[in-house]
Amino acid sequence: MARKQPIRVVAACGLGTGTALYLKMTVEEILKKAGIPAVVETADATLAPTITADIIVTGPDLAEMFRQRARAREIVAVTNYGNKAEIQEKLLAAVQRLEG
Amino acid sequence: MSFLEALNGRIRIVERAGSWTEAVRISGELLAADGLVTPSYVDQMIRTCEELGPYIAIAPGVAIPHARPEDGARAFGLSIVVVREGVYFGSHNDPVHLLIAFATPDRSAHIEFLRQLAEILARADEIVQALIRLESASQVQEYLRDLLENRS
Numbered sequence: 001m002a003r004k005q006p007i008r009v010v011a012a013c014g015l016g017t018g019t020a021l022y023l024k025m026t027v028e029e030i031l032k033k034a035g036i037p038a039v040v041e042t043a044d045a046t047l048a049p050t051i052t053a054d055i056i057v058t059g060p061d062l063a064e065m066f067r068q069r070a071r072a073r074e075i076v077a078v079t080n081y082g083n084k085a086e087i088q089e090k091l092l093a094a095v096q097r098l099e100g
Numbered sequence: 101m102s103f104l105e106a107l108n109g110r111i112r113i114v115e116r117a118g119s120w121t122e123a124v125r126i127s128g129e130l131l132a133a134d135g136l137v138t139p140s141y142v143d144q145m146i147r148t149c150e151e152l153g154p155y156i157a158i159a160p161g162v163a164i165p166h167a168r169p170e171d172g173a174r175a176f177g178l179s180i181v182v183v184r185e186g187v188y189f190g191s192h193n194d195p196v197h198l199l200i201a202f203a204t205p206d207r208s209a210h211i212e213f214l215r216q217l218a219e220i221l222a223r224a225d226e227i228v229q230a231l232i233r234l235e236s237a238s239q240v241q242e243y244l245r246d247l248l249e250n251r252s
Contacts, residue, residue: 082159082218
């Protein structure tokens, strides 16, 4: 089950500087452990919905905003950024849905 | 720069705050008082949250107020405000008792801070419960030192 293309993930927060960077580190770690090739970038709330990504990972408030208009195929809403298990579970579920 | 170096003693404990806005302002003014940010940075920390929602409340009881580097961040640094009674951001992670504000003049200077923040967030419940029972800023400092540095 070799994957040809790495998945494209955007870690987004309001400004793209604080929580997005934090999420990016966590997301990269989780995907690497799961053996899923991925390119993870950060974006702010304005940029994120315009990116044609596979997955956007963000907080619940921005997720709600992005669902109206984002170009990404999946939006993952993380409530507790300190809970790696939550991030992992939601992220890997989204990856599975991509593979449909 | 480690979390404690970046914090440099900027810690305030308050019993209560009138609103999340007031709590964020206190955290920003600690940064401004040391010249790490301009007064407009503090305004922008609040405006960002008003415009984009309470996303800075990122773990149970914990929020990380900040603005953009270009909003007036002069140097990298943190401040901590402990609100014993908690404030409400309208978030799943309310009530917030621990505000960790930061300023960074560029987008990469704070990676080590984010790693140590991860350690704090992973144990947010326990840490918040401990912090609201402490009496002084120096006790908060000591608690964080034990937490972040005295690990085998």
